[in-house]
Amino acid sequence: MNTLLYCAAGELVTNQCNAVYRAMCDLEWYKLESKKARSLILLMIQTKRPFCITAGKIFPLTMTTFCSILKSSIGYVSFLLTKHG
Template sequence: MNTFLYCGAGELITEQSNAVYRAMCDLEWYKLKSSKARNLILLMIRAKYPLYITAGKIFPLTMATFCNILKSSIGYISFLLTKHG
């Protein structure tokens, strides 16, 4: 259950980060004052790479990761049940 919550939160953060980047790219930043445009360009460079929660700085916690963990866990459990039975 905890893994699902962490992966769900990670997915939301990643989606929101991508939405911010897309919104900044859609802005007509070239029509802004130079100081504001410069700040926006710096934010665009940073937002190019989405934010995400990682597990041990190894892999991002997203719903795709949760599905992979779930599939692996079910595979291990079924392997143990067939070996034991």
């Protein structure tokens, strides 16, 4: 259950970060004052690489990761049940 919550939160954070990046790219920053445009350009550079929650800095916690973990777990349980059954 904890893994599901962490992966769902990680998916939400990643999607929100991507939405901010897309909104900033769609913004007509070149029509703004130079000081504001510079600030937005720096933010665009920072948000280009999406922020994501990771497990031990090894793999991102997303719903794709959760499905992979679930599939592997079910496979292991199935294997153990066939060995002992």
